[in-house]
Amino acid sequence: MALKLDSIIIPRSCVGNGTIQNNLIPQKIGIFTWRFLKGRIAVKTELEKRGIVLDSLLCPMCNNVTESIVHAIFSCKTAHDVWVGIFKWWKINLPSDITLDELLGGTGYGNFSSIQAKIWQAIMWTTRYIIWKNRNQKVFNNDSWIAQKIICEVQVKTFEWIGNRSKRIHKDWHQWLYDPINLGFPAINNRDPG
Numbered sequence: 001m002a003l004k005l006d007s008i009i010i011p012r013s014c015v016g017n018g019t020i021q022n023n024l025i026p027q028k029i030g031i032f033t034w035r036f037l038k039g040r041i042a043v044k045t046e047l048e049k050r051g052i053v054l055d056s057l058l059c060p061m062c063n064n065v066t067e068s069i070v071h072a073i074f075s076c077k078t079a080h081d082v083w084v085g086i087f088k089w090w091k092i093n094l095p096s097d098i099t100l101d102e103l104l105g106g107t108g109y110g111n112f113s114s115i116q117a118k119i120w121q122a123i124m125w126t127t128r129y130i131i132w133k134n135r136n137q138k139v140f141n142n143d144s145w146i147a148q149k150i151i152c153e154v155q156v157k158t159f160e161w162i163g164n165r166s167k168r169i170h171k172d173w174h175q176w177l178y179d180p181i182n183l184g185f186p187a188i189n190n191r192d193p194g
């Protein structure tokens with residue numbers, strides 16, 4: 001599994017002990033990301049590898065494909081639609097045929113300042129977490145499983161978390177929705193958040 005964006009920001013050597021962190025978002029998201037990077041997400045194929053006997057390995061959301069981590073988080077129709085929406089929100093172009101590589105490489109990433117890259121990383125990590133949370137809420141509580149709802153949840157949570165954790169990032173909901181890359185403060189773009 002290629003994980004370009006994560007490996008750019010987090011050296012591989014740091015993914016050994018469960019401590020990866022992006023201080024713009026809660027620690028639980030870093031822990032989930034570490035589990036993701038280690039393949040420790042309880043999708044059906046991973047449960048089977050650990051000796052758990054299941055009636056079916058099919059994805060519980062689409063009932064079409066074996067449920068791997070990549071399928072659950074990226075390829076299943078609704079998850080895929082979420083990523084399309086998140087990239088669109090950040091005005092980052094996606095090729096029509098999205099591969100995992102391209103998804104994680106984040107076209108346009110190369111032009112980001114360090115703080116923009118850190119915010120984008122926080123969004124990528126949060127999106128994975130919230131897709132998985134919504135998958136579980138659908139499986140266990142039969143909640144809705146709708147891309148637009150998941151996208152909104154990512155926008156609301158990241159706005160709250162990043163706004164509360166960085167005094168230098170202005171909390172402007174309108175800007176967050178329509179121009180998140182610039183945040184209205186180009187002068188802070190090359191500094192770390194305080």
Ligand SMILES: [Zn+2]
Pocket residue numbers: 059060061062063064065071075076077
């Ligand atoms: Zn599926």
